[in-house]
Amino acid sequence: MRRVAVTGLGIVSPxxxxxxxxxxxxxxxxxxxxRMPDELHPRLNCRVVAPVAFDGAAHFGPVRLRMLDxxxxxxxxxxAEAIADAGALFExxxxxxxxxFIGTGMGGAQTTDDGYKxxxxxxSDRVKPYSVLLAMNNAAAGWIAIDHHLLGPxxxxxxACSSSAVAIGEAxxxxxxxxxxxxxxxGTEAPLTFGTLKAWExxxxxxxxxxxxxxxxxxxFAKDRSGLVLGEGAAIVVLESWDRAAxxxxxxxAELTGxxxxxxxxxxxxxxxxxxxxxxxxALESAQVSPADVGYINAHGTATLANDGVETAAIKQVFxxxxxxxxxxxxxxxxxxxxxxxxxxxxxxxVLAIENRVIPPTRHLVHPDPECDLDYVAQSARPxxxxxxxxxxxxxxxxxxxxxxxxxxxx
Amino acid sequence: xxxxxxxxxxxxxxxxxxEFEVATDVIAPTARLDSLGIDSLAVIEVIFRxxxxxxxxxxQDPGELPTIGALVSAIDQLVAQQRVQAPSKAxxx
Numbered sequence: 001m002r003r004v005a006v007t008g009l010g011i012v013s014p015x016x017x018x019x020x021x022x023x024x025x026x027x028x029x030x031x032x033x034x035r036m037p038d039e040l041h042p043r044l045n046c047r048v049v050a051p052v053a054f055d056g057a058a059h060f061g062p063v064r065l066r067m068l069d070x071x072x073x074x075x076x077x078x079x080a081e082a083i084a085d086a087g088a089l090f091e092x093x094x095x096x097x098x099x100x101f102i103g104t105g106m107g108g109a110q111t112t113d114d115g116y117k118x119x120x121x122x123x124s125d126r127v128k129p130y131s132v133l134l135a136m137n138n139a140a141a142g143w144i145a146i147d148h149h150l151l152g153p154x155x156x157x158x159x160a161c162s163s164s165a166v167a168i169g170e171a172x173x174x175x176x177x178x179x180x181x182x183x184x185x186x187g188t189e190a191p192l193t194f195g196t197l198k199a200w201e202x203x204x205x206x207x208x209x210x211x212x213x214x215x216x217x218x219x220x221f222a223k224d225r226s227g228l229v230l231g232e233g234a235a236i237v238v239l240e241s242w243d244r245a246a247x248x249x250x251x252x253x254a255e256l257t258g259x260x261x262x263x264x265x266x267x268x269x270x271x272x273x274x275x276x277x278x279x280x281x282x283a284l285e286s287a288q289v290s291p292a293d294v295g296y297i298n299a300h301g302t303a304t305l306a307n308d309g310v311e312t313a314a315i316k317q318v319f320x321x322x323x324x325x326x327x328x329x330x331x332x333x334x335x336x337x338x339x340x341x342x343x344x345x346x347x348x349x350x351v352l353a354i355e356n357r358v359i360p361p362t363r364h365l366v367h368p369d370p371e372c373d374l375d376y377v378a379q380s381a382r383p384x385x386x387x388x389x390x391x392x393x394x395x396x397x398x399x400x401x402x403x404x405x406x407x408x409x410x411x
Numbered sequence: 412x413x414x415x416x417x418x419x420x421x422x423x424x425x426x427x428x429x430e431f432e433v434a435t436d437v438i439a440p441t442a443r444l445d446s447l448g449i450d451s452l453a454v455i456e457v458i459f460r461x462x463x464x465x466x467x468x469x470x471q472d473p474g475e476l477p478t479i480g481a482l483v484s485a486i487d488q489l490v491a492q493q494r495v496q497a498p499s500k501a502x503x504x
Contacts, residue, residue: 061432062430062432063430063431063432063453066456126459126463128459129455129456129458129459130455130456
């Protein structure tokens, strides 16, 4: 198996756009969670969301903009940043051996919502002619390939909240197995539409608003956690064979060393300790590292009652006596749950954590839950000079569990 | 000069320049749509917009519309046809 370098990062997130801004927000504990204005979708009861400050017109001309759902706009901006960050990525060619693997749970949700609005609410048959092209789940991946002329495999993965972690893991495999040289991988999601929010509300997994501070409504691992906060955004990474990256003198953020994939096969929403643990073990095996080598876990940590206890138990099962001393944090407390983009955004957070040797905190964890008894790096970021190996967990409705492992560059 | 066709051309010109990023001075009756950056996919959006503008309905297969002139003729034809059809429908009631 070949080594795989992470040489580019691009972020559009509720706590800032651009990888540097994103990580600064994480370290400072800024929350992007907010209460939506009263006049927006007054029929929604769950009113806390994590939106992105983003104006598509600042990035695309009007004709182009009409062909792009918000979900593809995010992806294109993040991909452009990641490719630019990788520096002279295609100077030596290789566009034919560069693939694009993207994860999304819901694709062009706003376009779908708009279409149904015109059918059912406005009783109009005038559906916009590009609706299919905007709403299809693989639109973002297709546009990235078109914009950057990338001729390798172009695939879109959809496994709910682990979609983009799968995309990154599968991209890693293609490079590790010497099939491809460069991969543009990650995820994108734009689910803050009336219909989508209403559907999530009906599932009763959404956080209740913190009465004193709406931005503190997402409380992973806390006794008073009440559910997830939906967010939007995109995170794209450039993966590259280590030798190629080294040969062209690329700045390497980190090495992607392992990928574990498992399935719960038990319940469509309820996670299992065994399934989550199996993903972590497989990631450790594929990276050929022992549990004791891992210095940080970026948890799935949704702040739902179901996830956080199960994930804690799964970490204890895998890491045994080392678990209590292992820093674990959920950055969803700040950027919310980006569904299909969550895995990629949190993988980027993990890469930046080991690159900067700073572990971002779990914010809004004031009242500990006895069932969640690990070191969650509550409230404040923690510099750890010796941090070398870190894991990012992504679990999903449907039961597809993913763990990704990365290692810092010495020095 | 056919006054109706002149009006149609100007309205089409205005839509293409304002909403489809086509420079006004290159929009001429003989100009090919593809040379103006309007490919076979973009034509679908242009037609959708023209249906709203002229209160007409293009057939499922609008046929060949290679030039601005062809598009103007098609619009005028549909406007004439569909205006004639409306009262005849009323008579059926």
